[in-house]
Amino acid sequence: MPTGVAIRDPREQLFNAAERVLLRDGPSALTSRAVTAEAGVAKGVLHRHFADFDAFLAELVHDRITRIEEQSAALRDSAGTGTVVDNLTRALTDLFGTAAVAIVALVTFRDGLRARLRRTTPTGVPLLAEATEMIAAYLAAERELGRVAADADLDALAPTLIGAGHLLFAGREGEPPDTEAVRKIVTTVIGGVTRED
Structure with missing residues (x-):
């Protein structure tokens, strides 16, 4: 070298x-x-x-969490435009179409990394926890606009969407799921709470 x-x-x-x-x-x-x-x-x-390899990996995870925070701002800004289903379908595809699934596997695989991340993310799975917050914030914005029902349980819907999206994308070799597969999950999860024409 x-x-x-x-x-x-x-x-x-x-x-x-x-x-x-x-x-x-x-x-x-x-x-x-x-x-x-x-x-x-x-x-x-x-x-x-970096101090050591786990410090490097922790910074990698934090860097990717920052990207989710940027995606979160863009998703919240999309509230009131397009359809809720389309916005969520795009958000889940963008999130899990990257290395997010592989990073979650990495966090699960490495005990030292997980312990280091617990200092800043004491609950939940790092990356998935922030993604859940992103979806919940978006749904809350849509609820304020009347496009999601006032009584919608965002604390249940957001992790359900993240969990279902993660499972859909995880363990695949080759091509990711197509948009229609993601849309089907989104529609199934939020179909009863959207108020769109």
Whole structure:
């Protein structure tokens, strides 16, 4: 590996490399050596930016949680536009069409990572907990607009949508589920509480 070559954004380069290894080979193959080899950098680059490999993985999860927070703002902004079913279908597809399913598997697989994440996410599964909050916030915004029933139990609907979406996308090799499969789940879960024409 050449030394002395400037890397533009080493953290993001390493995060993206970790996702590629995770998606291709699974959590058991995710090592610091695999990540740096995938990123095309010397192994010391990872250790220069992170205390240890679990610290790197925790930062990866936090970075992906930040992306969910950004997606959450966009989803809330979509309240009152399109249809609730279409907005939720797109949100679940965007969420689980990325490495989110693989990252959840990683959190489950690595005890040290899970323990480290418990410091900032004491309950729930990191990433899925934030995704559930995203869906609940969106449904609350739609409820305020009258497009979701006032008595809709958002505390039940949001985790049901996240759980069903996760199960639909998890364990697949190759192509993700098509939009209609995601839409069917969304319609089944929220069909009784939407108030749209």
